[in-house]
Amino acid sequence: MPKQIQDSTDINYQQTIFVVDDEPDVRAALRLLIKSVGYSVECFASADEFFNQFEADRKGCLILDVRMPGMSGMDLQEKLAGMETLLPVIMISGHGEIPMAVKAVQNGAVDFLQKPFSDQELLDRISQALAINSKRHDDYDIKNNVQEKYNTLTPREREIFSEVVTGKLNKVIAYELNISTRTVEIHR
Missing domain, CATH: 1.10.10 (Arc Repressor Mutant, subunit A)
Structure with a gap:
């Protein structure tokens, strides 16, 4: 199982879509879909792996599976929220329940998708998350400038x-x- 799936062309993009899912087939499918529309993508097999390589100043969005061995997606989201990261989170789950979705949104997720979801639905959510990320970075830059x-x-x-x-x-x-x-x- 590859530690991280990434192309050398990824560095040519300003925003990166980070995918964290313990299922290799899901990571590969999401990677292909996201790359097919021109986005840079980096995939991680676990929340711990992503967190250990996380750079707070990176722009993009995070697609995060809820249930994974070790640190769960919900736990990672809480850690990132505690760090006040600007990275929007799209939670995905094959076992989505309303209380889980509510908790994810309360913790700052911009969306919660239940598997299986359509390609277009995910791409629309990614586009929205990237717009949110751009605005957050602009606001952050203005605040720092002031x-x-x-x-x-x-x-x-x-x-x-x-x-x-x-x-x-x-x-x-x-x-x-x-x-x-x-x-x-x-x-x-």
Whole structure:
């Protein structure tokens, strides 16, 4: 059983579909389907194998089987949620039950598919998950950019900034901080 199924062309894609399933036939079929529409794909035989090679900054989505020997898909999903990863998770199961699907979604899964599912259904879910991942990365980048800029502010600028974001007028801020209106305008 191969440890990981991957083509050398995979590195040419920005987003990767990660497949974690203990059944070799399922991994091979999903790999072929996903590659056939031009996505990069990496397959793993266990949740532990994926977790040990996981890089939080990778873009894409995770297709995760619920029941596997060792660490279950639900356990892996909980670990990833605790790490606040940006990677959307699509849970798949041959034994799907409503409580299990609810728990998966509550833990952050973007979808839950019961086997067997149609190729198009999975591809549609992958497309949606990749859009979610792109938005999450964009939001994360914006947040980091804002934080970096905030970190460059002087203590006085931070003090004024915290008042500005509450919607206060320059005159009110100047009065409350016992500074001139002009100082507020300069630091604003």
